[in-house]
Amino acid sequence: MTSKLDLILLPLLGYGRQDQQKLPGLHIANPPRRSARGRDRDRLILYLTQAGNALLSADQIDQLLTRLAQTFFKSPGSVTAAQRAVADALNQYLLERNLRNTSSGQQSIGILTQVVLRSDRLWLAQSGPSHVFAVTTEDAQHLYDLSLAGRGLGLSRTTRVRFSQFDLDINDGLILTPQPQGGWTAATLHNAKKQGPGHLRRYLLTQSTPHAEGVLIQVQKGTHKIHLLRPVKAQRPRQVSPELHRLSEEEPLVDETSRVSDVQALPEEEAVALSPEIVSLFSRVAEETSPVQPPLPPGKTAVQPAPPVDRIPASAQKTRRISIPRPNLGPLSTALAVIGRAFANTGKHFGAAAGTLLRQMLPDAGILALPASTMAFVAVAVPLLVVVVSLFVYFERGNETQHQIYLSQAVQAAQQAQALEDPQELRLAWGIAVSYLDQADSYRRTDESNALRTQAQEALDGLNYVERVDFQLALTDPLKEDAQISRMVAEESDLYMLNSTEGVVLRATSSTQGYVLDPTFQCGPGPFGGYIVGSIVDIAPIPRSTNNRATVLGIDANGNLLYCIPGEAPLALPMAPPDTNWGSPKGAAQDSGDLYILDPLTNAVWIYRGLNVTQQPRLFFGEQIPTMQDVIDLTINRNDLYLLHEDGQITTCIFSGLIESPTRCEDPAIFTDPRPGLEDGVKIQDARFSEIQFAPPPDPSIYLLDPEKSAIYHFSVRLTLQRQYQSSQPLPDGRATSFAINRGNRSVFLALGNQIFNANLP
Secondary structure, eight states, X not given: OOSXXXXXXXXXXXXXXXXOOSOTTEXXXXXXXXXXXXXGGOEEEEEEEEEESXXXXXXXXXXHHHHHHHHHHHOOSOHHHHHHHHHXXXXXXXXXXXXXXXXXXXXXXXXXEEEEEETTEEEEEEESSOEEEEEOSSOEEEEOOHHHHOSOBTSSSSOOOEXXXXXXXXXXXXXXXXXXXXXXXXXXXXXXXXXXXXXXHHHHXXXXXXXXXXXXXXXXXXXXXXXXXXXXXXXXXXXXXXXXXXXXXXXXXXXXXXXXXXEEOOTTOOOOOOOHHHHHHHTTTTTOOSOOOOOOOTTOOOOXXXXXXXXXXXXXXXXXXXXXXXXXXXXXHHHHHHHXXXXXXXXXXXXXXXXXXXXXXXXXXXXXXXXXXXXXXXXXXXXXXXXXHHHHHHHHHHHHHHHHHHHHHHHHHHHHHHTXXXXXXXXXXHHHHHHHHHHHHTTOOOHHHHHHHHHHHHHHHHHHTEEEEOOEEOBSSOOOTTOOEEEEEEETTEEEEEETTTTEEEEEEEOSSSEEEOTTOOOSSEEETTEEEOOEEEEEEXXXXXXXXXXXXXXXXXXXXXXXXXXXXXXXXXXXOOTTOOSOOOEEEEETTEEEEEEGGGTEEEEEGGGOXXXXXXXXXXXXXXXXXXXXXXXXXXXXXXXXXXXXXXEEEEEEEOSSSEXXXXXXXXXXXXXXXXXXXXXXXXXXXXXXXXXXXXXXXXXXXXXTTXXXXXXXXXXBEEEEEEESSOOOSSOOOEEEEETTTTEEEEEETTEEEEEEOO
């Protein structure tokens, strides 16, 4: 044993990830100047991977791991107590994040491996299904135990950690990975280790798939430090000529100390010159071309390479240096080229021999006299076809394996959910099952995964008051590619859509095939009757009792009103400004013939009684005026005003014209959430609304749009949640931009950019 050791970290990345500069979730930390008692002797490695469908970004992971390292070094006591504190902190963070996302089923599971080096002893803490291989000269251990480490962090309030300790020696190795590759087993890794540290590294790389991730840690004599090398790109072994293979065993022609810059020093650690053993071990990882030998069985010895040739004098190095061309091909292209050449040569010789034999056997030898170009094409095409078919079978089997792995994890999560009773834990467990199914279905869909998804989705829908509706494309003809529908009004058989890109209102009418656009409808910016109207910023329906034939009205940001009439030119009319003049009107609502204008810039809502916009408006509020600079939408129910704020909160106000009982507001209003396990509050958990609408009797209701989930929430007029409508089939990616409720035929419309969908309500 030695009292001071160094750990050399080599991140391992699968094929096709050559542009990745570092391994996500890997963090190394030295003790800060002010650390808890006993922590100043520790060196910390954190390796965090994620599962689920609401993953943290790379920047979020870096910030989180930095805070977790601070937690470790501020925790006094034993090493395991500090590691427990780190796991508890991460579990609490992920659990709170998951609880905020329960209604949407968006979950994130943390799989954390902690490695602590102190002198010649190593402490290991695993939380979740992480895999660690400890490879020594004597044996190799596979450290993996779900019963102790649990399924991951963020699932429950109980933090599960599996602790291990090791005495280290020079050339010992550790492999950390969230998912071992097919050839990574304790037996094969031990056999590879017996053939030398370099062989273990090469074996790990050549057994990797495109999705491989891991960290190889090797122990070297040193000064109690950790060195992180740049990630190594796994490369397929390729055949080289005997001369080049012999040269690869020689002393390097290029000074290896020039590659020490690959080592990245840790924070607060001065640069360290690595020992020649470490440099020779890691410096040529990316350039190695010698084929990898499989691990030898116990009792066998590796064939020793030929003795190295004499070192070339420095004066002759320039002429002896060999430049190996590196074509810019992906791993698959390189593999195809190598295999194709081998099959081509074999096919060529086989074809020639077979042709000679058949010419001798058949009466007419001229039958097989094919042109040389045809023979060459057959010799190349047939082997390539075999290669393509073989690769297809290989990837299909790989997809099936990955599908089964994630499906089994989804089944385990579902089984756990069926044994739970707490609503919050049920949401988490079923949400995790759905996230694993998403990953399984990314490889293939099966009847088993579909059935489990239906079961999980129905359980989540029941907990979250979700009713599924069948959204279908509403328009017979698509809108322009750049159209963005920001507001909609549904009246009887008509649908009006505000395209915010151009500031115009579109009209579609119902037909047996769907809704058909009306090309003659005019409702947008321009000069009308001596007034110039700007881009329309909001629209509202018009009561049938009005004298003109207009069916919808629009306002611009300058205080102009536009009456839009099917089949005719619109009528423009400037609205009489208030005493304080207009700021920038951005919202309009109509109720019982009165027009309400939202002007956040002047912190006001103005009322035009009877749509008489030629008279100055009245301020809705009395002495109590809520702050409205962040209000994005409004709706009205007789004397009740609802103001939607950007953060999803709502202000409600009850109008009164009496001095004795002035208008009063509740700011913010309280949502009543009756869903099991959830609480009332100023916001609905997991929802951030972007639009609000009122639906009149016989069932007066408030509807709110959550654009992220493309969900329409249905509330009573007192803001008690009734249900939420979501699509039964996947919708296009992107945020929902508007919605409309047509109470006449009990249907709902949903806009996602330039696409409009509609569905019948239950």
